[in-house]
Amino acid sequence: MAQNDLHALLLTQRVWSPEVTRLPPFDPETAPPTPLPLFTSWFAEAVDAGQPEPHTMTLATVDAEGRPDARIVMLHGADPDGWSFATHTTSRKGRALDAHPYAALTFYWPVLGRQVRVRGPVAAAPEEESQADLHARSTGALAAALTGHQSEELASADELRRASAAAWDRARENPALPAPTWTLYRLRPDTVEFFQGAADRAHVRLEYRSTGFGWSRGLLWP
Numbered sequence: 001m002a003q004n005d006l007h008a009l010l011l012t013q014r015v016w017s018p019e020v021t022r023l024p025p026f027d028p029e030t031a032p033p034t035p036l037p038l039f040t041s042w043f044a045e046a047v048d049a050g051q052p053e054p055h056t057m058t059l060a061t062v063d064a065e066g067r068p069d070a071r072i073v074m075l076h077g078a079d080p081d082g083w084s085f086a087t088h089t090t091s092r093k094g095r096a097l098d099a100h101p102y103a104a105l106t107f108y109w110p111v112l113g114r115q116v117r118v119r120g121p122v123a124a125a126p127e128e129e130s131q132a133d134l135h136a137r138s139t140g141a142l143a144a145a146l147t148g149h150q151s152e153e154l155a156s157a158d159e160l161r162r163a164s165a166a167a168w169d170r171a172r173e174n175p176a177l178p179a180p181t182w183t184l185y186r187l188r189p190d191t192v193e194f195f196q197g198a199a200d201r202a203h204v205r206l207e208y209r210s211t212g213f214g215w216s217r218g219l220l221w222p
Protein backbone atom coordinates (compact mmCIF):
# COMPACT_ATOMS: atom_id res chain seq x y z
CA MET A 1 0.00 0.00 0.00
CA ALA A 2 1.36 3.39 -0.99
CA GLN A 3 2.14 5.85 1.79
CA ASN A 4 -0.63 8.19 0.59
CA ASP A 5 -3.18 5.37 0.73
CA LEU A 6 -2.21 4.65 4.31
CA HIS A 7 -2.53 8.31 5.23
CA ALA A 8 -5.94 8.56 3.55
CA LEU A 9 -7.08 5.36 5.26
CA LEU A 10 -5.89 6.64 8.64
CA LEU A 11 -7.97 9.78 8.21
CA THR A 12 -11.11 7.66 7.68
CA GLN A 13 -10.66 5.84 10.99
CA ARG A 14 -12.49 6.90 14.14
CA VAL A 15 -12.19 6.00 17.78
CA TRP A 16 -15.33 5.34 19.80
CA SER A 17 -17.82 5.28 16.94
CA PRO A 18 -21.33 4.98 18.44
CA GLU A 19 -21.90 1.65 16.61
CA VAL A 20 -19.22 -0.10 18.67
CA THR A 21 -18.59 2.09 21.71
CA ARG A 22 -20.73 3.20 24.62
CA LEU A 23 -19.08 5.85 26.79
CA PRO A 24 -20.48 5.51 30.32
CA PRO A 25 -20.32 8.52 32.61
CA PHE A 26 -17.64 8.24 35.29
CA ASP A 27 -17.87 10.39 38.39
CA PRO A 28 -14.52 10.16 40.22
CA GLU A 29 -16.23 11.44 43.40
CA THR A 30 -18.04 8.11 43.66
CA ALA A 31 -14.90 6.01 43.04
CA PRO A 32 -13.79 3.65 45.84
CA PRO A 33 -10.84 4.69 48.04
CA THR A 34 -8.55 1.96 46.62
CA PRO A 35 -7.92 0.95 42.99
CA LEU A 36 -8.50 -2.82 43.11
CA PRO A 37 -12.32 -2.75 43.51
CA LEU A 38 -12.57 -0.21 40.68
CA PHE A 39 -10.34 -2.33 38.44
CA THR A 40 -12.42 -5.41 39.27
CA SER A 41 -15.70 -3.69 38.42
CA TRP A 42 -14.34 -2.10 35.23
CA PHE A 43 -13.02 -5.52 34.17
CA ALA A 44 -16.43 -7.14 34.78
CA GLU A 45 -18.12 -4.30 32.87
CA ALA A 46 -15.73 -4.80 29.93
CA VAL A 47 -16.66 -8.51 29.88
CA ASP A 48 -20.39 -7.68 30.08
CA ALA A 49 -20.05 -5.13 27.27
CA GLY A 50 -18.57 -7.84 25.00
CA GLN A 51 -15.01 -6.52 24.94
CA PRO A 52 -12.93 -9.20 23.15
CA GLU A 53 -9.92 -10.41 25.13
CA PRO A 54 -10.25 -7.95 28.03
CA HIS A 55 -7.62 -9.94 29.96
CA THR A 56 -4.84 -9.06 27.51
CA MET A 57 -2.62 -6.11 28.37
CA THR A 58 0.53 -4.38 27.23
CA LEU A 59 3.52 -5.06 29.47
CA ALA A 60 6.24 -2.42 29.16
CA THR A 61 9.73 -3.05 30.51
CA VAL A 62 13.15 -1.38 30.38
CA ASP A 63 16.22 -3.44 29.49
CA ALA A 64 19.74 -3.34 30.96
CA GLU A 65 20.68 -0.54 28.51
CA GLY A 66 17.70 1.54 29.63
CA ARG A 67 15.75 0.89 26.41
CA PRO A 68 12.00 0.35 26.63
CA ASP A 69 10.09 -2.50 25.02
CA ALA A 70 6.44 -3.54 25.17
CA ARG A 71 4.35 -6.55 24.27
CA ILE A 72 0.99 -8.15 24.99
CA VAL A 73 0.65 -10.69 27.82
CA MET A 74 -2.32 -12.18 29.68
CA LEU A 75 -3.47 -11.02 33.09
CA HIS A 76 -3.45 -13.98 35.48
CA GLY A 77 -4.91 -12.19 38.48
CA ALA A 78 -5.21 -8.98 40.45
CA ASP A 79 -5.43 -8.99 44.24
CA PRO A 80 -3.93 -7.07 47.17
CA ASP A 81 -0.51 -8.62 46.32
CA GLY A 82 -0.56 -7.11 42.84
CA TRP A 83 -1.38 -7.67 39.17
CA SER A 84 0.11 -10.95 37.90
CA PHE A 85 1.29 -12.30 34.57
CA ALA A 86 3.52 -15.18 33.52
CA THR A 87 6.43 -15.58 31.15
CA HIS A 88 9.89 -17.10 30.81
CA THR A 89 12.66 -15.61 32.98
CA THR A 90 15.00 -16.21 30.01
CA SER A 91 12.89 -14.23 27.49
CA ARG A 92 13.74 -10.63 26.55
CA LYS A 93 11.18 -9.30 29.01
CA GLY A 94 12.38 -11.74 31.68
CA ARG A 95 15.93 -10.46 31.28
CA ALA A 96 14.71 -6.85 31.27
CA LEU A 97 12.79 -7.50 34.51
CA ASP A 98 15.92 -9.00 36.00
CA ALA A 99 17.88 -5.82 35.14
CA HIS A 100 15.05 -3.41 36.07
CA PRO A 101 12.36 -5.06 38.21
CA TYR A 102 9.85 -2.35 37.42
CA ALA A 103 7.14 -2.35 34.74
CA ALA A 104 3.96 -0.79 33.40
CA LEU A 105 0.75 -2.55 32.33
CA THR A 106 -1.83 -0.97 30.04
CA PHE A 107 -5.34 -2.25 29.43
CA TYR A 108 -7.53 -0.84 26.65
CA TRP A 109 -11.22 -1.64 26.51
CA PRO A 110 -12.52 0.28 23.47
CA VAL A 111 -16.15 -0.89 23.77
CA LEU A 112 -16.38 1.36 26.85
CA GLY A 113 -13.69 3.92 25.89
CA ARG A 114 -11.63 2.91 28.91
CA GLN A 115 -7.93 2.58 29.60
CA VAL A 116 -6.23 1.43 32.82
CA ARG A 117 -2.52 1.97 33.50
CA VAL A 118 -0.71 0.20 36.32
CA ARG A 119 2.93 0.92 37.24
CA GLY A 120 5.19 -0.45 39.92
CA PRO A 121 7.91 -2.83 41.05
CA VAL A 122 7.75 -6.44 39.86
CA ALA A 123 8.75 -9.59 41.77
CA ALA A 124 8.82 -13.25 40.74
CA ALA A 125 6.51 -15.60 42.64
CA PRO A 126 8.02 -18.70 44.28
CA GLU A 127 8.73 -21.61 41.91
CA GLU A 128 5.90 -23.86 43.26
CA GLU A 129 3.36 -21.09 42.83
CA SER A 130 4.49 -20.43 39.24
CA GLN A 131 4.19 -24.11 38.34
CA ALA A 132 0.80 -24.44 40.09
CA ASP A 133 -0.47 -21.41 38.15
CA LEU A 134 0.71 -23.01 34.88
CA HIS A 135 -0.78 -26.42 35.68
CA ALA A 136 -4.16 -24.85 36.42
CA ARG A 137 -4.25 -23.60 32.82
CA SER A 138 -4.84 -25.38 29.50
CA THR A 139 -2.79 -28.17 27.91
CA GLY A 140 -1.93 -25.64 25.19
CA ALA A 141 -0.54 -23.22 27.78
CA LEU A 142 1.66 -25.99 29.22
CA ALA A 143 2.76 -27.08 25.73
CA ALA A 144 3.68 -23.48 24.85
CA ALA A 145 5.65 -23.11 28.09
CA LEU A 146 7.42 -26.44 27.53
CA THR A 147 8.37 -25.43 23.98
CA GLY A 148 10.61 -22.84 25.60
CA HIS A 149 13.43 -20.85 23.92
CA GLN A 150 11.19 -17.75 24.01
CA SER A 151 12.83 -14.73 22.30
CA GLU A 152 15.80 -16.81 21.04
CA GLU A 153 16.54 -16.67 17.33
CA LEU A 154 14.70 -19.45 15.44
CA ALA A 155 16.51 -21.11 12.53
CA SER A 156 13.38 -22.27 10.68
CA ALA A 157 9.60 -22.59 11.06
CA ASP A 158 10.09 -26.36 10.78
CA GLU A 159 12.23 -26.44 13.90
CA LEU A 160 9.43 -24.74 15.85
CA ARG A 161 6.80 -27.14 14.47
CA ARG A 162 8.85 -30.13 15.65
CA ALA A 163 9.57 -28.65 19.09
CA SER A 164 5.93 -27.61 19.54
CA ALA A 165 4.56 -31.04 18.52
CA ALA A 166 6.97 -32.75 20.97
CA ALA A 167 5.93 -30.31 23.73
CA TRP A 168 2.22 -31.03 23.07
CA ASP A 169 2.95 -34.79 23.42
CA ARG A 170 4.78 -34.24 26.71
CA ALA A 171 2.03 -31.93 28.03
CA ARG A 172 -0.70 -34.47 27.18
CA GLU A 173 1.27 -37.38 28.71
CA ASN A 174 2.14 -35.53 31.92
CA PRO A 175 -0.04 -32.49 32.76
CA ALA A 176 2.09 -31.87 35.89
CA LEU A 177 5.38 -31.55 34.01
CA PRO A 178 7.31 -28.47 35.22
CA ALA A 179 8.42 -25.76 32.79
CA PRO A 180 11.40 -24.52 34.84
CA THR A 181 11.85 -21.03 33.38
CA TRP A 182 8.11 -20.26 33.25
CA THR A 183 7.49 -17.78 36.06
CA LEU A 184 4.58 -15.94 37.58
CA TYR A 185 5.41 -12.28 38.21
CA ARG A 186 3.54 -9.81 40.39
CA LEU A 187 3.47 -6.10 39.80
CA ARG A 188 2.67 -4.27 43.03
CA PRO A 189 1.33 -0.90 41.90
CA ASP A 190 2.75 2.49 42.85
CA THR A 191 0.10 4.11 40.66
CA VAL A 192 -3.10 2.96 38.96
CA GLU A 193 -4.77 5.32 36.51
CA PHE A 194 -8.34 4.99 35.23
CA PHE A 195 -9.19 6.81 32.00
CA GLN A 196 -12.78 7.18 30.89
CA GLY A 197 -13.20 8.61 27.42
CA ALA A 198 -15.92 11.22 26.83
CA ALA A 199 -17.55 12.21 23.53
CA ASP A 200 -16.73 15.91 24.12
CA ARG A 201 -13.08 14.92 24.82
CA ALA A 202 -13.24 16.13 28.41
CA HIS A 203 -11.96 12.68 29.37
CA VAL A 204 -11.75 11.72 33.03
CA ARG A 205 -8.37 10.58 34.40
CA LEU A 206 -8.30 9.41 37.98
CA GLU A 207 -4.90 8.38 39.37
CA TYR A 208 -4.46 6.40 42.58
CA ARG A 209 -1.03 6.79 44.22
CA SER A 210 0.29 4.41 46.81
CA THR A 211 1.46 6.19 49.95
CA GLY A 212 3.04 3.04 51.35
CA PHE A 213 0.25 2.80 53.94
CA GLY A 214 -2.80 3.42 51.75
CA TRP A 215 -3.82 5.34 48.65
CA SER A 216 -4.21 8.99 47.69
CA ARG A 217 -6.12 10.04 44.58
CA GLY A 218 -6.04 12.88 42.13
CA LEU A 219 -7.38 13.95 38.75
CA LEU A 220 -5.13 14.54 35.74
CA TRP A 221 -5.68 16.76 32.73
CA PRO A 222 -6.50 14.58 29.75
Ligand SMILES: Cc1cc2nc3c(=O)[nH]c(=O)nc-3n(C[C@H](O)[C@H](O)[C@H](O)COP(=O)(O)O)c2cc1C
Pocket residue numbers: 056069070071072073074075085086087088091092093094150151
Ligand atom coordinates in the same frame (compact mmCIF):
# COMPACT_ATOMS: atom_id res chain seq x y z
C1 LIG B 1 -2.98 -12.10 22.90
C2 LIG B 1 -1.57 -12.42 23.29
C3 LIG B 1 -1.32 -12.96 24.55
C4 LIG B 1 -0.01 -13.26 24.93
N1 LIG B 1 0.22 -13.72 26.20
C5 LIG B 1 1.49 -13.96 26.60
C6 LIG B 1 1.77 -14.33 27.95
O1 LIG B 1 0.88 -14.41 28.82
N2 LIG B 1 3.06 -14.59 28.29
C7 LIG B 1 4.08 -14.49 27.37
O2 LIG B 1 5.23 -14.76 27.73
N3 LIG B 1 3.86 -14.10 26.10
C8 LIG B 1 2.58 -13.83 25.69
N4 LIG B 1 2.35 -13.40 24.41
C9 LIG B 1 3.51 -13.25 23.49
C10 LIG B 1 4.22 -11.92 23.78
O3 LIG B 1 3.47 -10.84 23.24
C11 LIG B 1 5.66 -11.89 23.20
O4 LIG B 1 5.63 -12.11 21.81
C12 LIG B 1 6.56 -12.93 23.84
O5 LIG B 1 6.29 -13.07 25.23
C13 LIG B 1 8.04 -12.56 23.67
O6 LIG B 1 8.27 -11.28 24.21
P1 LIG B 1 9.74 -10.76 24.58
O7 LIG B 1 10.65 -11.19 23.46
O8 LIG B 1 9.62 -9.28 24.72
O9 LIG B 1 10.14 -11.43 25.88
C14 LIG B 1 1.06 -13.07 24.01
C15 LIG B 1 0.80 -12.51 22.76
C16 LIG B 1 -0.49 -12.18 22.41
C17 LIG B 1 -0.73 -11.56 21.06
